[in-house]
Amino acid sequence: MASSNDTFGSKRLVVGAHYGLRDWLSQRVTAALMTLYTLVLIVQLIAGPKLGYVRWSSIFSQQWMRFATFVVIVALAWHAWVGVRDIWMDYIKPVWLRLSLQVATIVWLVGCTGWAVQVLWRL
Amino acid sequence: MADEHKPRPAYTNIHVSQIVAYRLPPAGVVSILHRISGALMFVLLPLVVWLLDVSLTSEVSYERFSSAFIAGIGVVPAFLLKLVVLALIWAFLHHLIAGVRHLWMDVTHSVSLQQGRISAWITLGSSIALTLVLGAKLFGLY
Numbered sequence A: 001m002a003s004s005n006d007t008f009g010s011k012r013l014v015v016g017a018h019y020g021l022r023d024w025l026s027q028r029v030t031a032a033l034m035t036l037y038t039l040v041l042i043v044q045l046i047a048g049p050k051l052g053y054v055r056w057s058s059i060f061s062q063q064w065m066r067f068a069t070f071v072v073i074v075a076l077a078w079h080a081w082v083g084v085r086d087i088w089m090d091y092i093k094p095v096w097l098r099l100s101l102q103v104a105t106i107v108w109l110v111g112c113t114g115w116a117v118q119v120l121w122r123l
Numbered sequence B: 001m002a003d004e005h006k007p008r009p010a011y012t013n014i015h016v017s018q019i020v021a022y023r024l025p026p027a028g029v030v031s032i033l034h035r036i037s038g039a040l041m042f043v044l045l046p047l048v049v050w051l052l053d054v055s056l057t058s059e060v061s062y063e064r065f066s067s068a069f070i071a072g073i074g075v076v077p078a079f080l081l082k083l084v085v086l087a088l089i090w091a092f093l094h095h096l097i098a099g100v101r102h103l104w105m106d107v108t109h110s111v112s113l114q115q116g117r118i119s120a121w122i123t124l125g126s127s128i129a130l131t132l133v134l135g136a137k138l139f140g141l142y
Helices: A020-046 A051-063 A063-091 A097-122 B016-021 B024-043 B045-056 B059-068 B076-107 B114-140
Strands: none
Touching: A020 A051, A020 A063, A020 B059, A020 B076, A051 A063, A051 B059, A063 A097, A063 B024, A097 B045, B024 B045, B024 B076, B024 B114, B045 B059, B045 B076, B076 B114
16 A cells, blocks of 8 residues: 555655566567577578578577577567557457457467477477 | 636547548658557467478478478468568568667667658668568569
């Protein structure tokens, strides 16, 4: 319960989930990581002979590239979670429907992440 | 206090028909397309992972990956797959460039009306131009 000295100033009780700044920052950090990864991948794609299975798969079987790809897969899921949840919060007002869609979003993203990681580590 | 006599502003939710009739400034177009492109990529995420899967798993699956773009796969004809991938290419490029624009504005505080308008046009133009270049490659024009 709010008492008289937590309704103002830096010690005020922040109602809601107070995830605004964290989400704003995580969306930008993950975006920067994915942009950097895109550039690294483009460089590897354009440098070298004609692209076929051998060269394509050898790009992703390098250990450091697997490391980077794994980080980007996680970053993508996190980034998409923040963005898609924003969409539900903006347009979907009934709580039961919004909650259902948020749960479905998590299921979707976790499933795709697992699949992508499996593809990566099978190489 | 002259303001006291002014009527208070009223804010209402706009209707879909009003949204369609409302002419957005270029930065507004970039913004809504940022959201639409993000949602599109989210919905098509399993397709992207599937493409990664078949292209990487083995030489045999790589052949299936290539032939999907030539002869189609299952009930999906090749041109439909190419159209969907083209939409993904546009969505990725628009989302990336609009995102870089955001980061650039965050870092440099370049948020004047004129700067916003110019960078919005650059975002729209460059994403469409790059989509056309890569799309021509996808459809085998060069």
